[in-house]
Amino acid sequence: MKALVKTSEAIGFEYKDVDVPKIGPKDVLVKIMGTTICGSDIHAYHSSPNIMKMFQLPIVVGHETCGEVVKVGQYVTSIKKGDLISPEPHIFCGECYYCQNGAALNCLNMGLLGHTIGGAFAEYMAVPAHVCWKHPPGISYELGAIHEPIGVGVHSIMSGPINGKSVAVFGCGPIGMFALGAARVFGATKMFGIEVAPKRIAMARQLFPDATIINPREQDPVKIIMDATGGFGVDVSIELSGSADATRLCFDVLKREGRVSLVGVPPGPIEFNFHPNIILKEATVRGVFGREVWQTWWQLRAMLDTGRFDPLPIITHRFPLAEYEKAFKLAQSGEAGKVLLIP
Ligand SMILES: NC(=O)c1ccc[n+]([C@@H]2O[C@H](COP(=O)([O-])OP(=O)(O)OC[C@H]3O[C@@H](n4cnc5c(N)ncnc54)[C@H](O)[C@@H]3O)[C@@H](O)[C@H]2O)c1
Ligand SMILES: [Zn+2]
Ligand SMILES: [Zn+2]
Numbered sequence: 001m002k003a004l005v006k007t008s009e010a011i012g013f014e015y016k017d018v019d020v021p022k023i024g025p026k027d028v029l030v031k032i033m034g035t036t037i038c039g040s041d042i043h044a045y046h047s048s049p050n051i052m053k054m055f056q057l058p059i060v061v062g063h064e065t066c067g068e069v070v071k072v073g074q075y076v077t078s079i080k081k082g083d084l085i086s087p088e089p090h091i092f093c094g095e096c097y098y099c100q101n102g103a104a105l106n107c108l109n110m111g112l113l114g115h116t117i118g119g120a121f122a123e124y125m126a127v128p129a130h131v132c133w134k135h136p137p138g139i140s141y142e143l144g145a146i147h148e149p150i151g152v153g154v155h156s157i158m159s160g161p162i163n164g165k166s167v168a169v170f171g172c173g174p175i176g177m178f179a180l181g182a183a184r185v186f187g188a189t190k191m192f193g194i195e196v197a198p199k200r201i202a203m204a205r206q207l208f209p210d211a212t213i214i215n216p217r218e219q220d221p222v223k224i225i226m227d228a229t230g231g232f233g234v235d236v237s238i239e240l241s242g243s244a245d246a247t248r249l250c251f252d253v254l255k256r257e258g259r260v261s262l263v264g265v266p267p268g269p270i271e272f273n274f275h276p277n278i279i280l281k282e283a284t285v286r287g288v289f290g291r292e293v294w295q296t297w298w299q300l301r302a303m304l305d306t307g308r309f310d311p312l313p314i315i316t317h318r319f320p321l322a323e324y325e326k327a328f329k330l331a332q333s334g335e336a337g338k339v340l341l342i343p
Contacts, residue, residue: 003122021126029071033141062121063089063114066144089113151291153178163187171241172204181309197334244270251277
């Protein structure tokens with residue numbers, strides 16, 4: 001089969017023939033229908049040192065995916081041939097201390113799809129049945145493919161109370177927009193989105209007429225947010241840009257006793273003043289990593305079931321897998337939403 005493989009520390013991937021993966025007795029073989037490009041795939045393309053540490057080379061990359069099960073191992077009972085699934089790419093063991101305490105996202109033996117376990121920019125992928133999320137009938141595979149990043153947006157919003165709260169989302173990339181959608185559905189009162197890329201500002205304004213979208217290069221987000229919240233600031237800030245400036249702004253616009261959920265990954269250490277921002281404000285700071293298994297996936301399904309937020313328009317471009325170079329260039333340009341590759 002054809003697959004996108006990270007073969008060495010060199011920049012880029014190889015599009016090449018590899019064997020269809022073999023399945024064990026507890027695995028399923030999935031025929032991939034589409035896989036979207038994640039920020040971490042872009043880091044992998046550029047061989048960023050932090051990401052390279054996580055790889056077991058050579059490896060088929062890609063993890064935001066959806067496909068049809070075509071074969072199941074002999075002990076698999078939960079999934080059958082023909083099911084449409086998306087994997088939870090944080091492949092938890094189900095047996096360690098954290099897994100046994102309802103915190104599989106902190107699994108001590110975590111495998112990472114497309115990093116340590118062969119991934120989804122390929123025609124087929126083998127995954128353990130216990131990490132498969134089965135989609136209900138009638139769902140499109142494109143919506144299935146973005147369940148994983150939507151889950152990050154949902155988890156960031158739901159990592160503290162949101163109902164009846166005002167919220168500012170920093171970074172309106174795909175995950176920031178998924179977070180705004182989740183904030184709407186789960187009951188945020190006022191919503192603000194902060195973004196610097198003109199195409200994404202336009203997209204966020206179109207998809208979220210119920211939010212105030214602010215360009216911090218042209219407007220003062222602190223003044224706008226303070227004016228709109230009676231001088232108090234927002235109850236919740238969600239950092240989804242990975243920018244140090246935005247991380248500091250999350251606290252500048254925060255109400256006393258508010259919550260900041262940090263999700264975006266900064267390029268390195270950042271300078272930050274704890275005293276005024278956290279101590280004096282009695283702020284709560286949450287780290288957010290991936291999705292809660294399986295709570296976030298159920299929340300995501302409940303969100304979609306309301307019909308009050310359609311995440312599909314956030315996929316803006318589709319390419320055949322063979323044209324991955326073009327797709328990766330576009331995905332990092334700030335000119336697109338999610339970019340889907342079809343094997
Ligand atoms: N913690 C996790 O589990 C997890 C999972 C997935 C992604 N992430 C991280 O979440 C972030 C968002 O993911 P994404 O796929 O939407 O990424 P993205 O890079 O597509 O989006 C980030 C957006 O932030 C904007 N931005 C940059 N500087 C800004 C600033 N100063 N103010 C406001 N906006 C600014 C960019 O223009 C971009 O649109 C990334 O940092 C990603 O690495 C974290
Ligand atoms: Zn991802
Ligand atoms: Zn575990």
